[in-house]
Amino acid sequence: MSISLSINGQQLAAEAGQTVLLAARANGIYIPTLCDYPGLPPHGSCRLCIVQVKGRSITPTACTTLVEEGMVVETDTPLVKELRVEVLRMLLAEHPGTCLFCPEHDHCQECMVTLRKTSVTTGCRTCPADMQCQLQDVVDSIGLESVAYPVRYRALPVEREDPFFDRDYNLCVLCSRCIRVCESLHFNNILAYVKRGSETRVGTSFGKSHIEVGCSFCGACVDACPTGALWDKTSRWDGKPDHTVSSTCPFCSLGCEVSLQIKTNGVDRIISCYPAQVEKPLCVKGRFGVPELLDHPGRLKTPIRISQGEVTHPGWEETLHLASEKVAACCPGEAALVVSANCTNEELFLADKLSRSLTGGGTILDAAARYGDGIEAVQRLLHTSQSPNILEDADLILCLGMDLQYYQANLEVFLKQAMERGATVITLNEKEHVPGRYASLWLQPGSGEVETMLGRLAGGLGKRDVADAIHALKASKNPVFLVGDDYLVRMAGAVEKLVTTYQASVVAIPAEGNLYGALRVATALTQPATNPKVLYLLGTTVPKDIHPGTFIIYQNSHMPAVQIQNGVLLPMAAFGETCGSVFDQAGKLRNLTAAVQPSGEGLPGWEIICRLARLLAINGFDYVSVNEVTRDLVSAAPSWQMTGRVPGWLAAPGGHDYLGKPLADMVAGLKQLNLQVQEGK
């Protein structure tokens, strides 16, 4: 129903149930706010959004007042202004004001004139949020020019012991956005107001660290904070990003939309990675993994040639030439091309094409070694897998081998929402995990008995522990199975059988960023180069059991973990440095954007393959842009035919790898989380 009201004399239409604040905003009328945040219920704590409403003696807050027919609202009367100034004056009695009222501020940003140490000219870095702080905006808009009351500095130690983000509650304005975002966007309750009165703070239960209280480090609180109180460790002093670019998180098959924050400072750099929409938080990998991955000291920056263990840097031309010579010297069957399920579609497509003309067979997918015999079942499951959005309509959700403690923690929202609307959430997992503690039912088989239990569920005649689950499954009209990486790897066949029995919809979530793409684009596996003479490793790790004489073409964004005796290292652009696409776990094509230049002399993966192919005089590699490749691969018939045997020498990658290296080896905080998981279990 539409409602008409007037704000500042302007006649407007608004929706019934809308707040005055949103109605004003929708019509371009600015009302200063701090505690308001998209997707959160109003809180009414900052009191900045007060307005006058004709006929009311009080000045209500716009964010908590619903529109009414015929309402007459004023947002900018002298009274309102006076009150706002006073709120702000009070607020600044609790907040350091250096960044707000330093007479040198603007000047300083530009030329860094402020003297700090002898002979060092540098700008003050008072707060990570400087120039991107909502409190600064509010002060500007209200036009306050100095503090009115003495400032009471809280003198709290900055909390740094947790990974990924620091917490400096001296800068906190107690807007509760972090608390509420954790509670209602993420349905977690890590943060809360602690203490009361003028000692009120944001904190965790009993002052424990975030790791201890079970924080998933999704970073939604950091995204929500209007001040510099919560900030990424990696970008703490980088200042305001110069622009943002949207892309797709490469770290798992969900393919969350991200917004890359870029700083232009001579060389462009990705300083941080935010969710593209505030209402859709990322998980810890996507939110915090990118800058550390890209800035890692182990980045491969120049082409390298290794001969009998001796390293030289001959430049691109010569290195590629050498590689092509080695390939050309092989008979069919003597060369093998291994790809990673983290590669882009374009890389996979071109690699497959190259492999076919060289060896007659497709590429070997390294993840095949991980999935073993289950790979065919995985293919079928993934082929029918749907987007997690379908969880919204499920009346029963069965989680199979999911653990949402850290990775993919953003899926928890679906489970908690489901519980709230009365749907049944059953989880099957032998270990302590999320959502074990709050699911309607936690089926906990003994270790080694998971497959048996899946079988009993499928059999439909289970007693004792599974009886309730079977009953619920049979009664469900719209069951959805949420299949995690763990069981996809270990028992895809049994999972598939269960799915068929109950005709459930499937949301399968492999850990690899582009497994769907790898299975759709590439044909492969069947070629058994038993002991290849030349091994082309595209984004994968060097197999341990390979003959030392093998010539290795190692194309990757990071240095190999093991020494190579003979071969070439080709520096490849990493995520964020190259364009391309991936398929998410529901088969949706998602774009990756080149936000910055590749590190060092690195080149986009697709380009390296093309150059090598051209040196080998193979036709069909004259692409000049990645889009041409994308077009070809999309129109090519999907394969979904991974069959055959996994070569014995092929090394199985880990689940949470990026191009053949464990992400936790490159992102320190993730290692800390892994340790936590090991300790907890």
Added chain:
Amino acid sequence: MKTYRSLVLVSSDARSLELGAQQVFQKIQQEVNRLGLDEEVSVSMVGDVGRHDAIPMVIVYPEAAIYGPVKVEDVPFLVEEHLYKGRIAAGLQASQRELSGRIAWISARKGTLPAEKRVVLERAGVIDPDNIEDYILHDGYQALGKTLSEMKPEDVLDIIKKSGLQGRGGAGFPTGMKWSFVAKAPGKKKYVVCNADESEPGTFKDRLIIEGDPHSILEAMIIAGYAVGATEGYIYVRGEYALAQTRLRNAIQQAKEFGFLGNNIFDSGFDFDIHIHSGAGAYICGEETALLESIEGKRGEPRIRPPYPTTSGLWGMPTLVNNVETLANVPAIIQHGAEWYRSIGTPSSPGTKVYTILGNVNVTGLIEVPMGITLREVIAIYGKGMKEGSSFKLAQTGGSSGSIIPASLQDTPMDFDSFTKTGVALGSGALLICDEETCVVDLAKVLLQFFRVESCGKCNPCRIGTERSYTILDSISQGTGTLKDLEDLKMLSDKMTTLSNCGLGQTAGTPLRDVMNYFRAEVEAHIRLKVCPAGVCPMSGRH
């Protein structure tokens, strides 16, 4: 009904119990039995008797003889002298100091004092609070019987509305109106919540009501539940009130055994159950929406209103929240009718009000008097005048959110109207009487200290305003204040009132406002002359 020749009451407030009241009680029973008087003499524990200078106290009717402090060893002599031989046990009598509170009322029955008017406290101090039969003997649960057998819910709403009963929890909201809001609100389930958080400094009337007469609260809640269509009740009791909680638990147990609580009460088809929730020491949890949050297991933080609890309260369901004293009026109104109730008090504020008198008067304690009494009367009649050599300067009503009453306003009849008329707020019913030795800066500082600690901390104006006001007052009291501080204080008190979300922040500025209105000269003396006229503030060298 059995009649007794003598009635023996043993004080059993928390302090008396600590000092051995239980043992005294048992010993009296033993002695009475030994002398074969058990058919003629009834012995009861009665809760707080309103006077703490000689406890454990033993009061014997009908002579209204007061003994105390009584030790176990004294009992044989006392029983033998008074109950067996029928004469006053001279050596054991409490001092002949003027009687206060409940004892004053006991004497009033003998015609010695201008009458307090007892509605709420009628049974407190007379019956054994741990014995439901005693309550029933004193007309207890009759109102409930009448309600369930003769009245429709609308009739109950009607009579409460007509009685003109207003909330005694501070805001004075018309109770009948609140009840009908809840009755009208749609909801799968409804709740009745009794607010017994009572954490205003200096206020303890609710505690004494519960300790003395717990069943009256249960009865009122069941009646309220019937009227509004609720089936479950919560009593939110301040955490420190251990004895009150024990008495309530016991009362609930007994009421269940007697069928006043539970399913199908009196075969009427009406079900009602009551739970007790203990507070954990936060003042803000007395605010009704913070209280609801607290029952739900969350941090005590006031909600945004609307929606009001009457439509969306506990777990989102329509909820009636009433103060203990408000509820305690209900059974009497049902029994005696709205007309009777209206005959007490003033036309705009019918009924009585329970006050706790504190401060520099001769007699402090608990009184229940008709609405509309003036401060001068309270001091003269019930306080027995200001203490020797002191004269009245001001009174502070209603704990911290009440107002400050200067001498010039002491003839204002105190009721729910007086606040809008003259700024005299009833608040929670505490009357802190201060003499000339009281410094207004110090008083305001103490109050603001309370608010700055007890604010929930959620909204900026309240959290920071109370803190800043306190700091400014502190600096004035140290002699380092400036005249600009006065402007700041005025600004802060005004803006806190306008800008805060809940009653705490909205009233935190009241003491500042009153001090500036009535005692500005005294505050300025602190600043201009660096002198504390009352000689309290540290700069005057007394500390």
